[in-house]
Amino acid sequence: MPTPDFVLALREQIGTAPLWLTGVTAVVTRGSGPDRELLVVRRADSGACTPVTGIVDPGEEPAVAAEREVLEEADVVAVAERLAWVQVLPEMTYPNGDRAQYLDLVFACRWVSGTPFPADGENTEAFWARLDDLPEMPATMTARIEAVLADEPAARFQR
Template structure:
């Protein structure tokens, strides 16, 4: 994911110190139940779509914007899947971040899936039984999107992933 300008400005003042940031992940499905995935340019791995909200932006707005920016697909957020603090991440440039991820189930309502920015190498729709190799993060969120149950909140005292 590209680093938003407001975070680059923060980094200019604090260097590589740990930043605790909101993150939004979107599990987008079509009417046939397929899942929209992107193969990320930064690590070459397939994943659900995600990003960081701009200041003042609502999580649902972030999901819609990120999905459009990365894939040219128009989506409608339908429900919260999970709210979870993830393990800290150290990026190759030395920046340290920890994300509070809000995962949303979204339904595709328009557009044609394609690479729409420089953050993705490929974009595609995948049947649940034919997913490419995915990290546990993406698999967990896709599994939650296939169930009709309340949002998952990680209990107090539980380690994040």
């Protein structure tokens, strides 16, 4: 589902005014060493390759949201193992005029099972890519991947 029902309900009340939302980025890896792979999706709206991203539902634990988004978007079961980065993204305006700003929580996730495919229509592709052969991605996404791969014991945060 591209836009959660709770966001649509809020939009009925506030129109295109800015919404403050919590988002997750699930950086899912499998394997180890030179064969380690990253789960990649190609977004239907922009054509960009990215890790799985999504919005946390009201009352939902963020790690659970990351795992849910991976299952919904790529039909892959993954476990969130570590919070890697907490950041506020710049305000964005969608093509319909809706404005939003996200608190983005980047999770390091481990693959458990499943063969990726674009399960819910938000993406046109879902696939594994070796870390040494990733497709071109926006710099904002490669920074999130780098934060996960750095394997730091504590989450990064901005000041």
